[in-house]
Amino acid sequence: QVQLVESGGELVQAGGSLRLxxxxxxxxxxxxxxxxxxxxPGKEREFVAGISRSGGSTAxxxxxxxRFTISRDNAKNTVFLQMNSMKPExxxxxYCAADRGLLISGRGDVYEYWGQGTQVTVSS
Numbered sequence: 484q485v486q487l488v489e490s491g492g493e494l495v496q497a498g499g500s501l502r503l504x505x506x507x508x509x510x511x512x513x514x515x516x517x518x519x520x521x522x523x524p525g526k527e528r529e530f531v532a533g534i535s536r537s538g539g540s541t542a543x544x545x546x547x548x549x550r551f552t553i554s555r556d557n558a559k560n561t562v563f564l565q566m567n568s569m570k571p572e573x574x575x576x577x578y579c580a581a582d583r584g585l586l587i588s589g590r591g592d593v594y595e596y597w598g599q600g601t602q603v604t605v606s607s
Contacts, residue, residue, distance in 0.1 A: 505579030509565030513557040521575035533587035
């Protein structure tokens with residue numbers, strides 16, 4: 484089992500940058516593919532980015548491509564989401580999640596463990 488704690492969410496202006504962190508405890512996070520999801524008020528949760536166990540493979544939602552970068556430091560059991568050129572539509576609660584599957588998945592229902600989320604607000 485693994486526990487996930489997100490941090491780094493805050494209020495930022497449009498065009499600004501933010502880096503989210505997800506610290507894992509318990510079973511080492513390198514046993515899991517990791518994903519970032521987000522949920523805006525009144526909307527369904529959506530996939531943002533995912534990264535393989537080794538960090539060698541990544542995947543992004545179209546909305547994140549070219550602006551967001553997912554990375555991980557397995558020595559520190561931490562996953563990051565660097566967000567640049569942020570837009571008001573990026574406003575959401577951001578969650579990290581862990582999955583033991585073979586491949587990175589964009590489906591939230593395959594992820595076994597979830598953090599509590601961190602609020603990101605982008606002002607226009």
